[in-house]
Amino acid sequence: MADLPRYCVWGVHHNMEIFASDADVFRPERWFEAQGEQLQKMDNNMKLIFGYGRFECLGKNVAFMELNKVFVEVCQSFLRSRLLGKQGNTTGTGVETEGCSQ
Numbered sequence: 256m257a258d259l260p261r262y263c264v265w266g267v268h269h270n271m272e273i274f275a276s277d278a279d280v281f282r283p284e285r286w287f288e289a290q291g292e293q294l295q296k297m298d299n300n301m302k303l304i305f306g307y308g309r310f311e312c313l314g315k316n317v318a319f320m321e322l323n324k325v326f327v328e329v330c331q332s333f334l335r336s337r338l339l340g341k342q343g344n345t346t347g348t349g350v351e352t353e354g355c356s357q
């Protein structure tokens with residue numbers, strides 16, 4: 256175990272050479288702004304969160320699928336509750352939207 260290479264996950268994801276000098280700031284827009292080689296570097300760096308090589312996370316693809324789905328679900332649910340809440344309705348899922356209509 257002592258011979259295995261290790262890395263600091265926090266450090267890797269706050270690397271200012273890759274994520275710019277504001278790497279400490281939560282600014283998701285950086286992913287829309289980056290292009291080409293820069294975006295590729297950021298993407299490769301981000302994937303290290305799953306480990307690498309023979310010890311890489313076996314559920315990486317499942318995790319990406321779930322993450323893609325969860326954002327769509329949360330946004331859809333939020334918009335639906337806002338829309339139907341204004342009409343004094345329910346979401347259709349049995350969840351009362353009263354209080355979400357502001």
Ligand code: HEM
Nearest residue numbers: 303304305306307309310311312313314315317318319321
């Ligand atoms: C965002 C979600 C996830 C993250 C960040 C994550 C991250 C990791 C990391 C860092 C490791 C250890 C890699 C190493 O030892 O160097 C690992 C291992 C593993 N993960 Fe995940 N994981 C996630 C989701 C999942 C999911 C959804 C599954 C299953 C469906 C899964 C299954 C596994 C398994 C089986 C291992 C052990 C692989 C091995 O030792 O050969 N992970 N994961």
